[in-house]
Amino acid sequence: MYKFPKDFLFGYSWSGFQFEMGLPGSEVPNSDWWVWVHDIENIAVGLVSGDLPENGPAYWDLYKKDHDIAESLGMDAIRGGIEWTRLFPRPTFDVKAHVERDEKGNVVSVEVPESSIRELEKIADMKALEHYREIYADWKGRGKTFILNLYHWPLPLWLHDPLKVRKLGPDRAPAGWLDDRSVVEFAKFAAFVAYHLDDLVDGWSTMNEPNVVYQNGYTRPAGGFPPGYLSFEAERKAKMNLIQAHARAYDAIKEYSDKEVGIIYAYTWPDPLREDIEDEVRAIRERELYSFVDAVHFGKAADIEEREDLKGRVDWLGVNYYSRIAFDRVNGHVLPMPGYGFSGERGGHARSGRPCSDFGWEIYPEGLEKLLRDLAKRYNLPMMITENGIADAADRYRSHYLVSHLKAVYEAMKEGADVRGYLHWSLTDNYEWAQGFRMRFGLVYVDMETKKRYLRPSALVFREIATGKEIPEELEHLSNLDFLVG
Amino acid sequence: MYKFPKDFLFGYSWSGFQFEMGLPGSEVPNSDWWVWVHDIENIAVGLVSGDLPENGPAYWDLYKKDHDIAESLGMDAIRGGIEWTRLFPRPTFDVKAHVERDEKGNVVSVEVPESSIRELEKIADMKALEHYREIYADWKGRGKTFILNLYHWPLPLWLHDPLKVRKLGPDRAPAGWLDDRSVVEFAKFAAFVAYHLDDLVDGWSTMNEPNVVYQNGYTRPAGGFPPGYLSFEAERKAKMNLIQAHARAYDAIKEYSDKEVGIIYAYTWPDPLREDIEDEVRAIRERELYSFVDAVHFGKAADIEEREDLKGRVDWLGVNYYSRIAFDRVNGHVLPMPGYGFSGERGGHARSGRPCSDFGWEIYPEGLEKLLRDLAKRYNLPMMITENGIADAADRYRSHYLVSHLKAVYEAMKEGADVRGYLHWSLTDNYEWAQGFRMRFGLVYVDMETKKRYLRPSALVFREIATGKEIPEELEHLSNLDFLVG
């Protein structure tokens, strides 16, 4: 029935900050996220949880164990990360690179020649680089696929100091993506990594969910992201720099690699709750859901003018999907509705009656199918599900979540979507940013005290599916919500 | 860690009335339970659910499929049933047997010679017998263990007509276990089955949970059992006849079999909520929990005078365990407390804070360990867990339930309890008596419309354990209640 192609990949994704730390010696203290989650004022007002990443699952040291488990669950592929700050604890500003700007100041080209790589090596922590090689090599040595994503949120403190930004304003402190120099430095970092690690990599991604960075960072202060600043202008600025950073990193990787380079985006499904607002919601998708990738694929977007230097910078598309955003007309405006999608009741139900995760995220697999069909038509690119999963400590809904979303992928593929694999978020519990350890996304439970790993029942369901590359008939019903109530 | 002996059996239990029906031709209409659950007055006042057993999982026809699944889950053993009414739709009163009574009228001996077997064959539905052979043989043919239990609640209508009893009183209608003749007829039935099926059987049980029959039938009318009669005298009478019926059936089986003959009892754990009532609760256990098996093992019990003809009639003990009964002192009396054990909140929590099943039964594995240790000391008999499971349609707690109760078994064995196996209740969803299909006890979900079987995630957990005959380290944490909340 639900049979996936033989070369369809099953696996999981991880990121540095959320997984690596846990045992002494693995800390990376000089990043924006590190100071942000340690800031006592942030903790005191409840912006962040008070949980600390140095008490995490310790993948830096225990990667072999996790790779063993991943293999035992039938996984073929991993999308991993690499911490910018770990490699470059000190500024790279002074390393030369050929930068071209257009008349508006846009960075339209960055070249990072081998001589620059040499200079970067002097600044870099080469031991950390070596350790990353060992981690990746352990997985590759099992005959598996490895995709490397370069940026997954923490920025070096020399590039972004959110506590200073808050105190002094973005003009008088390292402002991260608000600082135009970020584009060039990121390209250097990308070139450096591609130069050194391309032999272990099957595919590249420049960055993970740039949209969450600029939205949560600048216009959703309740999310607890640095710098927690409320400014729609700043959001726009950060977005434009991230777009350019992606394009320039794409170019930089291509200098040293002939693998495919993609981007991973935080997708959702803007979903009209009533028929008569479909046009408005479609317009919202253009502006908010598709704009970023449109820019780096078509070279222009609904809200971005055409630029040749952005065009054609996506070889493959990483799709992260968790839930929908439901829209309704309220007081004359078409608006996201509380009680649905990402704002359901934690551990309870959405207003639709569907169950929610521990995070309050409505389980809504239909959104993934609709999204994939839309993306396939729009871009005609190879895609991979690079994140999909659920915060569900008790493993109450994870089997259902997994099977129902895999069915959605299957259905979209049947309609022509070119999806190459499914990477679950995630293999193990990990550090969920401002929420800390409370949100548990693992197929595998981690006792953060002892660092021991234990399978959740859903891990066995994953194994059944991954080993056969199909949803076996005897597990199909798990996709059915009715099953959850008898 | 939690390694069971190599010959420890994993499997499941089924009963005729709850599993067999579902496809046309499999109905057994002339039993007390059949008329009881079809009675429109019973349905109208809500004593029974209105669900009907003829819409059940259809094991009578689909047994091969279920055996396939059981085998795939690593099961070694089944405890099955046989419907008295199916074999004997017509009365057996006229078949001769040598019956001895003492001066008080007690049936102290019944002999069922081969000539009686011949007479019984003329009355019996021999095609039904043949079909049972096929079912059992299919399982035995896989090199597995089969235990046969003779009585699992429905009585032939010619022996018990609960609707007439209700109308006319127990003196003027077939009164089931209130009728002394029931003892003898049951012995005939037992001899007949042993004579014909012993070659397919590895071990015998006379009856399943006789205590539920006499309690729910006569003094817990809210349970919805026939005849729903409120009389503590009748309860006592039925209990004494069941005790005698067991002893005489034991003797009858032994005439035609040299296998071990046991009894399956509905155990629980009477649990004092405060220390200063331990003596009272111990006394309650003597009178209510141990009395029946004491009678047929020691020949006497706290409330039963010694009788030689009852002594030594238990070769092995079947232990069914689901939850505890919590006791407290109220208005001066030591009483079962609502809100705990079997009277928690359906789908919610017990007053102890522990989660409850869909049935409202508190999850309380400690009770099983304490019980097994107590039973081991008291009887020094081989034991088998013959039922243990949870009504949990959404499979929210079943993995936890399974692992925590297996750990309890393991711990008791470590302290010397001689437990030979663990039979889950049950492989598939089935007909839960007065509750109908709403309470779903299956590792395997059954769509009662299509009769299709689907695995619940806990089935995979069961398989992990059963195939290795141990709780693997990576699943150990499932026994921990904390795991369920993160």
Place this chain on the structure above:
Amino acid sequence: MYKFPKDFLFGYSWSGFQFEMGLPGSEVPNSDWWVWVHDIENIAVGLVSGDLPENGPAYWDLYKKDHDIAESLGMDAIRGGIEWTRLFPRPTFDVKAHVERDEKGNVVSVEVPESSIRELEKIADMKALEHYREIYADWKGRGKTFILNLYHWPLPLWLHDPLKVRKLGPDRAPAGWLDDRSVVEFAKFAAFVAYHLDDLVDGWSTMNEPNVVYQNGYTRPAGGFPPGYLSFEAERKAKMNLIQAHARAYDAIKEYSDKEVGIIYAYTWPDPLREDIEDEVRAIRERELYSFVDAVHFGKAADIEEREDLKGRVDWLGVNYYSRIAFDRVNGHVLPMPGYGFSGERGGHARSGRPCSDFGWEIYPEGLEKLLRDLAKRYNLPMMITENGIADAADRYRSHYLVSHLKAVYEAMKEGADVRGYLHWSLTDNYEWAQGFRMRFGLVYVDMETKKRYLRPSALVFREIATGKEIPEELEHLSNLDFLVG
């Protein structure tokens, strides 16, 4: 808007067993209900709560206090009770009366002459009679209305011993309403009370909710009523004797009184959940809702043949209403649906989404309006709401319950129903039969330890309405369910 007539009565109802006891000396131990709720076996199996009536609100001693409160809340009327057992702790069988039976053995006439009254005085507890005079006189002395109801459930033990019935069967123990003599003895009791107390009484009722007695007593064993016997035959027998008992008591009162004599019935509203079963539900109403009163008003009913001696025995009709019974078609039958009406979730919501009382009774005022309109058309009798209220310890819904049901009464009156008053159940918390003290129906909270009385906020709402004999505009919204959620 919602203005009631000037002579419309507001007040409350009480019964002896539930209210009188609480302070030493007020106990009435020799009744069926007393032994039933004290029986340790009943308590142990959970049939009754274990709460004891001798710890009740102590109205026997504190009636002045309660009358003060009732007066302060604007009450005009009380419907009170009198305990048969208190007056006649010893049998009255030997007191002569002229009894006439028809050929079928029906009691078609009972005469209780003054000579019999004299004999009864010798048996009666005349001090108890005197104390009842004082209670009633205190209320009458305030210029208020008093209605006396004779039978509110407890029977003298010499007439009904439910524990013996359970042990020995109804033929060998005092069987209450299954014993034909009950009809005559009740007529004697009625005559005796009418003779002695008519001067203090403004209107008579023979009995309260006879239908609950025969239903819960014989076919709803889960309700915990004596004798908790499951027999549809017995139910029928008890019903016929209660019908005759009413008719003969009516006649007996009329010998000594020229006041109106009525009956109080436990009404509900059988409510079809779908249109296509309306005919079936209408037929159910005929058989189950209207049969009793039809018999004593028209002399015949859907299931009862015409008898001249029953006809015309209702001068006014007491309507007790709490919730509906919802019907649906299930497996081909039109049946009461769990989850609605009296079987909602305790303290939660019914499947309709409407809130439920602590007892799990759905709040459904529409049922009262429909019922009153139906009753008005059917009987054309004066009516009084003699019970209406809610078990709501936290007073969360009582104001809403009160106002919405009063609106229903108002609307029915507008359509022609001749309703003379509204008596709330009840002024104070009291002993709710098998449920004990947990179900709190009072406008006034009673601390059962200290016997102190405290107003619930709804009592103030009652006062606003009762003093003005209208629902003031500023309280109208309380009838609206939306108000309860904002």
Place this chain on the structure above:
Amino acid sequence: MYKFPKDFLFGYSWSGFQFEMGLPGSEVPNSDWWVWVHDIENIAVGLVSGDLPENGPAYWDLYKKDHDIAESLGMDAIRGGIEWTRLFPRPTFDVKAHVERDEKGNVVSVEVPESSIRELEKIADMKALEHYREIYADWKGRGKTFILNLYHWPLPLWLHDPLKVRKLGPDRAPAGWLDDRSVVEFAKFAAFVAYHLDDLVDGWSTMNEPNVVYQNGYTRPAGGFPPGYLSFEAERKAKMNLIQAHARAYDAIKEYSDKEVGIIYAYTWPDPLREDIEDEVRAIRERELYSFVDAVHFGKAADIEEREDLKGRVDWLGVNYYSRIAFDRVNGHVLPMPGYGFSGERGGHARSGRPCSDFGWEIYPEGLEKLLRDLAKRYNLPMMITENGIADAADRYRSHYLVSHLKAVYEAMKEGADVRGYLHWSLTDNYEWAQGFRMRFGLVYVDMETKKRYLRPSALVFREIATGKEIPEELEHLSNLDFLVG
């Protein structure tokens, strides 16, 4: 028992922005809060509810009706407001005033002579002033007490434009309390109002809950307050300007009035969950709870150096109290604990087991008693409860809330606290800032469509208490949480 002094005042509080609007012509569009709650981006990201104040309870037009109700409920006193923007839609910068600054730039004195009043009259909307006179006079004309509070949050757009601040930063847009000029302009406004309205006023307050303005505005962005800016520096700056603004407004009022001038503060009770952190929590109180009022009373505070010009500027203290903040030690820090106080479960329970309001605020009257005793000892000032109430649409807990908090006041008074009155928040439902109309704080329900007013049952409880100036014995139990569950 709980008898308050004869001159103890009962009443309620209202503010302009939350109550006045609702009928055409009453809008005040040019304030920061108006543009903030209308901003489509704010609505889209969920920072504000989308409810609009122009659909409010319409007190501007219906004040007589509300005063009627207040009077009928036994209220003696109102604390009302006046909208700065309504009086001064245009800037007052150019109006002269004598301003003195110290060497650090602090505004140590502002004089607003009558000539300035004249100039202000030319700018002011004198019709609006006249309408306020009518409102206040209607209440005073009933022989009642009126307290006027000058600032309750909205600032004129010419002084604070939060959307521009967000876009351009606080240096390039009207920055409200971050702009030092705010101190002087507020003093002018205060002088103007005192000059014109002192004859109708019994007591003055300069501002309501300044701490909420600077906390929610600058460091609690999830609260949805303008400008939703995350900066602990800005918070400090705004706080210092508000302190000076109070002191200068105090002086300005005194120029034209000899009434007492106070300040109303948002108090809570920082409550240690464990004994061993009491010292730390006491220190937190010094820095965060007491600092503002310390500054304007003692002239210095834990975190503020002494200034003569701030000293002695509080004649009376307005205490707003809703819930506690519970502290525990977490990861070594003493921090506010989620799940208690203001962060309980909406409509559910706090982790303490206590019920929460619709807002999720834990009901915790003990905090009020402790607070009042602490304040009495610290300042020895006359106090008034100027806000206390609960968002409870269904009126489930309001009676309990009211009585339990009044008992807390009583107990504190018994120990010496000089509390002059209790003003409930509030008489009617109103516009709850970023939350809109969902949070309903009224004793009186307002249908925002029709503007009709309806009493909640708790209003009748308030009346019982206010008219007798005591908690009558028969209502005392409402303070007991146990009462809410039976």
